[in-house]
Amino acid sequence: DQQVKQNSPSLSVQEGRISILNCDYTNSMFDYFLWYKKYPAEGPTFLISISSIKDKNEDGRFTVFLNKSAKHLSLHIVPSQPGDSAVYFCAASVAFGNEKLTFGTGTRLTIIP
Amino acid sequence: NAGVTQTPKFQVLKTGQSMTLQCAQDMNHNSMYWYRQDPGMGLRLIYYSASEGTTDKGEVPNGYNVSRLNKREFSLRLESAAPSQTSVYFCASSRPGSRRGGYGYTFGSGTRLTVV
Numbered sequence: 001d002q003q004v005k006q007n008s009p010s011l012s013v014q015e016g017r018i019s020i021l022n023c024d025y026t027n028s029m030f031d032y033f034l035w036y037k038k039y040p041a042e043g044p045t046f047l048i049s050i051s052s053i054k055d056k057n058e059d060g061r062f063t064v065f066l067n068k069s070a071k072h073l074s075l076h077i078v079p080s081q082p083g084d085s086a087v088y089f090c091a092a093s094v095a096f097g098n099e100k101l102t103f104g105t106g107t108r109l110t111i112i113p
Numbered sequence: 114n115a116g117v118t119q120t121p122k123f124q125v126l127k128t129g130q131s132m133t134l135q136c137a138q139d140m141n142h143n144s145m146y147w148y149r150q151d152p153g154m155g156l157r158l159i160y161y162s163a164s165e166g167t168t169d170k171g172e173v174p175n176g177y178n179v180s181r182l183n184k185r186e187f188s189l190r191l192e193s194a195a196p197s198q199t200s201v202y203f204c205a206s207s208r209p210g211s212r213r214g215g216y217g218y219t220f221g222s223g224t225r226l227t228v229v
Contacts (some may be wrong), residue, residue, distance in 0.1 A: 043220030
């Protein structure tokens, strides 16, 4: 039972354009969401996060949007750069208790120069 | 500051062999985790340790054991390796409230394990 889903395994975007990565979740107990970026042969690194009390969080070129009623979040990258080519994972955690994260299956983003 | 260090980086095992994956963090984090990454499956939690002296099963614990040796170290053991355990294994750590602060986990660089 995949509680966090990324339905697009891959995405190609031209340099300078907007990249939009999507993520859906099924567990209504999730209250905190994060995006991680992963380059080959490296561990994932934290990118941006959002609490369920917000619907948008912005950090430079990266913006995460959360639609709680639809159980959907998205990551926008504007403008896209070649260095953004990586695998992106969304992750979610519940409100209380330990810090366990449930990850999605990942989307491989390729930025075309 | 090394962060999270995993050893070895690569390993090939024969079916039935055993091995231990080592993980150490130098950030004084309380919680540590072992994940495996497989194509099309994302990152799946094997075991975690919320604090020194405690361990709990994650989503896919079968075939694995863990030891939280001290606050710094969290090892993952395969007692009798199977081809289905061919994967990339990641160790991670976090401090209380880190997800609220937006920091999330700090991951190691991974161990690529092949079981033949």
